[in-house]
Amino acid sequence: MNWKQMYVRTIAVVIGLFYVASALALLLTPEWFLDNIGNYPPFNRHYLGDTGSFLLVLGLMLLWAARDLARHPVMIALVGVGSLVHAMNHIVEDFITNRSTSSIVNNLLLFILSFALLLAARWANELPQVPSPSAVEPRYGRF
DSSP states (O other), X not given: OOHHHHHHHHHHHHHHHHHHHHHHHHHHOHHHHHHHTOOOSSOOHXXXXXXXXXXXXXXXXXXXXXXXXXXXXXXXXXXXXXXHHHHHHXXXXXXXXXXXXXXXXXXXXXXXXXXXXXXXXXXXXXXXXXXXXXXXXXXXXXX
């Protein structure tokens, strides 16, 4: 495994686990999430649950893609695009409500994460695909 493959797999697994953990916090402990991580009042259990359910799928997509990077660059790219839209939404919201140093740092981290995913998708797309065992013709023909 070369360094690009290692980068792509690491990004997919680490961000995938982070998204799954964040999603579980949103789904199972939304009040705690609002108080400690995403302090964007007012509290709305429904919208936090919606966010958690979508974030769970994005995290699972990354973990699935990490199993066979060359076959799933589109999954990684879609999560990267979703992450970029999320980061842009924070820019708009923070300019309106929360112009602080911490919000600038958080927004910067969201953009770095998004571009790291998009770079991972590009590099995953360059990896050679190995045919799956079911796609390979039997050596002596079919019986």
